[in-house]
Amino acid sequence: MSNKPPPPRPAPRLYLATPDVDDPAALVAELPGLLASADVAAVLLRLKETDQRTMISRIKALAPPVQKAGAALLIDGHAELVARGGADGAHLTGLAALEEAAPSLKPDRIAGVGGLTTRHDSMSAGEMGADYLLFGEPDEKGQRPSSQAIAERLDWWAELFEPPCVGFATSLEEAYDFAASGADFVLVGELIWADPRGPKAALIEVDAAIKKAYATASQNPAGQEHG
Secondary structure: OOOOOOOOOOEEEEEEEEEEEEHHHHHHHHHHHHHHHHOOEEEEEEEOOOHHHHHHHHHHHHOOOOOOOOOOEEEEEEEEEEEEEOOOOEEOOHHHHHHHHHEEEEOOEEEEOOOOOHHHHHHHHHHHOOOOEEHHHHHHHHOOOHHHHHHHHHHHHHHHHOOHHHHHOOOOHHHHHHHHHHEEEEEEEHHHHHHOOOOHHHHHHHHHHHHHHHHHHHHOOOOOOOO
């Protein structure tokens, strides 16, 4: 029995971060086609700061097209607006934010967390019941770890812990590497929206890259290389 291989992990899926949303109309129109074009598990809504009523109305406008596509809508911060806007959860930055928001989100809604700079913080977030951990996002100064360091953190987490891990990818190569390293989800944002071919072409390309990485890693699990 001890030689029985572990069950294969599911293929990684995309997690799409929006630009900062002020007027949601264009995104409401674009999202159905975009989400139909690739395997997107969730959308991270980044809201432009304004009064709560306006932000709630933006969430309410964007929740239906996301949820109809079978994806979850998470709000970047603002856990207090999740239920009122009809979203599925919140993405929080740091352990303190997770600790503060978890009681209002759990168990019915998703509480994801990033901003975890050490392995100890990552393990603490897992113990606190985070629904996923994000590795590789830029800090307040716009700095982030090297691609190799992010891949190594994903590999470490995926091998030892149960909650899903997410790799923040800023290039097609990173999306491939992070999927090969054990990421359950690959978060993409600017990489998609800034593509001169348009977001749909970019999203389809990244989706294909993470599926290819998963297939390659599955065929050769012992020989995964990073960076």
